[in-house]
Amino acid sequence: MPIYLTSAFSFSDVSDMDAIYNQETDGYIYARMAAPNADAVSEILVAADGGEKALVFASGMAAITTAVFALVSQGDHIVASRTLYGGTRDFFENDLHRFGIEVSFVDMLTEDVRERVRADTKLIYTETISNPLMEVPDLEKLSNIAHDCNALLLVDNTFATQVVAKPLSLGADAVLYSATKYLGGHSDIMGGAVVGSAGVVDKIKRFQTLYGAILGSHDCWLLARSLRTLELRARAHSENAMRVALFLENHPQVEKTFYPGLVSSPSHERAKRQFENRLYGGMLSVDLKGGERAANALLSGFKTITFLPSLAGTATTVSWPAKSSHRFYSRDERLKIGVTDGQLRFSIGLENVEDIVSEIDAALENL
Ligand code: PLP
Numbered sequence: 001m002p003i004y005l006t007s008a009f010s011f012s013d014v015s016d017m018d019a020i021y022n023q024e025t026d027g028y029i030y031a032r033m034a035a036p037n038a039d040a041v042s043e044i045l046v047a048a049d050g051g052e053k054a055l056v057f058a059s060g061m062a063a064i065t066t067a068v069f070a071l072v073s074q075g076d077h078i079v080a081s082r083t084l085y086g087g088t089r090d091f092f093e094n095d096l097h098r099f100g101i102e103v104s105f106v107d108m109l110t111e112d113v114r115e116r117v118r119a120d121t122k123l124i125y126t127e128t129i130s131n132p133l134m135e136v137p138d139l140e141k142l143s144n145i146a147h148d149c150n151a152l153l154l155v156d157n158t159f160a161t162q163v164v165a166k167p168l169s170l171g172a173d174a175v176l177y178s179a180t181k182y183l184g185g186h187s188d189i190m191g192g193a194v195v196g197s198a199g200v201v202d203k204i205k206r207f208q209t210l211y212g213a214i215l216g217s218h219d220c221w222l223l224a225r226s227l228r229t230l231e232l233r234a235r236a237h238s239e240n241a242m243r244v245a246l247f248l249e250n251h252p253q254v255e256k257t258f259y260p261g262l263v264s265s266p267s268h269e270r271a272k273r274q275f276e277n278r279l280y281g282g283m284l285s286v287d288l289k290g291g292e293r294a295a296n297a298l299l300s301g302f303k304t305i306t307f308l309p310s311l312a313g314t315a316t317t318v319s320w321p322a323k324s325s326h327r328f329y330s331r332d333e334r335l336k337i338g339v340t341d342g343q344l345r346f347s348i349g350l351e352n353v354e355d356i357v358s359e360i361d362a363a364l365e366n367l
Contacts, residue, residue, distance in 0.1 A: 003221045004036045033209045037220035044227045045183075045195050048162040050169055053201035055194050055208055056220060060158060060178025061087050062213035063192030067176060070207040071152060071200070072122045074100035079116050081108045081126040083133060083337050085156065085178075086325040092125075108137035109266070117149045124151055128167060129159035129271075132285040132321040132345040133338050134258045136267035139274060143171025152200065158182070159311075163234035164279045174200045179215075181312035182282070185226045185233050189219045233350060237282025237312075240356060241348040245284050247357050253294065253364045259284040283311060285321070285345040294367050295320065295342035301363030305356075311347035316356050319345045 009028040011017040020027035028034055042054035057063040068091070072078060080092050082105035092103040106116050108126055117124070124146045126137050139155060146153040155167040157175045161182045167175045174196030177183055184191055192215070194204055208214055215223070238261075245259035257264075260271035261280030271280055288294040299307050305316045309324040319325065326339050335341075348356060 001037065001040050001221065001224065004217050006035075006217075007031045031217070032212050032214055035214070035217055035220075037217040037224070038214055041215075041220045041224045041227070042193075044224060045193055048227065048230070049157075049175055049195040050166055051175070051195040051201070052198040053196065053205075055201060055205055056179065056215040056223065057192035057194070057208065058213045058215055059190045060085075060156075060176070060180055060192040061091070062211075063176050063178075063194050064088055064156070065091055066207050066211055066213055067154065067174060067194050067204050068096070068123070068125075069099075069211070070204040071154075072096075072101050075120060076101055076122040077118050077120045078103045078123045078125055079113060079121055079151075080105055080124075081130065081137065082106060083130040083135065084125075084127060085131055085158075086328055088125075088156070090328055108142070109135055113142060114145050114148075117145060117151065119149075121149055121151045123154055125154045125156075127156040127159065128165045129260060129281055129283065131159065131283070131325060132258070132319075132343060134159075134260050134265070134267065134281075134283060134285060136260050136271040136274065138270055139165075139167050139170040139172060143173075146173075147171070159283050160275070160281050161230060161234045163231050163277065164238060164275050164281050166276060168196065170274060173197060174204075179223055180310070182234060182237070183226060183230065184223055185230065185312060185314070186222075187310065187313035189222050189226075191215050191219055191223055233314075234282070235277070235279060236350050237348055238279035240350070240353040241282045241284055241346075242280060243353045244346065244348050244356055244360065248284070248286055248360070251361075251364055253289055253367050255287040255289045257284060257286050282348045283345065284348065285343055287340055287343050288367075290342070290367055291340070292342035295344050297367050298344065298363050301366050303359060304351075305346075305359055305363075311345075313347065314350045316349035316351060316359075317347045319347070321345055 045054040152173040155172040177193040179191030249257040
């Protein structure tokens with residue numbers, strides 16, 4: 001597909017323009033409203049998620065904030081997982097109250113969510129695999145609770161991808177993505193996406209046009225390129241992560257390994273039931289026995305595994321949630337949700353898995 005590097009589209013006459021505005025014929029007007037490359041990549045996302053419509057955004061946060069603003073109003077209430085990506089948590093905790101929107105944070109695994117919804121609850125919001133503890137909530141149950149009280153279930157499916165989980169088929173009304181991560185997959189674009197029913201996505205579309213966070217044509221083209229290999233990549237990330245998780249789980253320097261593919265994970269049975277293809281994603285975390293000191297030493301011991309605050313590229317990378325994604329939580333709150341001072345999170349890449357294991361093994365040996 002060509003890259004349509006244009007901000008506006010011309011018309012042969014006014015009736016031509018009117019017909020496009022009135023949606024009587026297909027066509028484009030202005031690239032903040034809609035553009036060919038954005039539509040092309042949205043079509044792929046609709047197929048991948050089994051939705052009806054999709055939109056692509058300039059970042060994952062643009063997708064999340066636009067979707068939430070489109071679906072709630074002053075006086076509404078949101079029930080959200082207490083372990084969310086730091087930016088989402090910041091938006092929910094520190095920004096939405098300015099608009100008269102209240103958010104209750106809930107432990108989706110241990111609390112009875114039904115008891116936390118109210119007459120004014122309009123959204124239940126969660127992630128398919130939480131960061132960094134890799135917990136998996138019961139999406140079918142959450143969608144039943146949401147629909148029983150006329151609310152919508154929104155699911156951030158960034159860590160899982162459509163290859164590992166399809167929240168729409170479990171009852172979610174829309175799924176959200178940071179396309180910066182696995183969908184892009186090569187660490188070269190920022191992007192976001194929303195996929196869902198036509199009714200929900202049409203509501204969000206109006207606010208995408210209004211707030212102006214559509215993904216640019218060049219990045220849409222790169223994203224479409226990446227989606228061609230999403231299935232292959234997601235499988236390889238997952239298979240490699242399973243092997244690394246099994247290695248770490250039995251290592252004497254490791255206190256705990258967090259990965260939903262491990263039978264020892266409290267989320268394993270739910271993940272097995274909900275996930276596709278017996279895959280569990282490419283993300284895992286570890287608590288080291290030596291705590292913060294050991295985490296520091298491990299990072300310095302890596303040769304090719306780089307320390308950076310992102311994930312889902314082709315190469316294995318490591319991040320330190322307490323110091324990056326969760327640095328804005330208070331220490332007490334962070335420890336309460338299980339994100340310890342020395343916990344490291346790995347994004348397992350596409351390298352030969354024995355190379356990944358031997359690099360981690362060598363660094364652990366030197367602790
Ligand atoms: N959702 C999850 C699960 C994330 O990990 C991130 C970013 O790390 C985001 C949303 C936000 O996406 P972006 O950085 O593309 O705005």
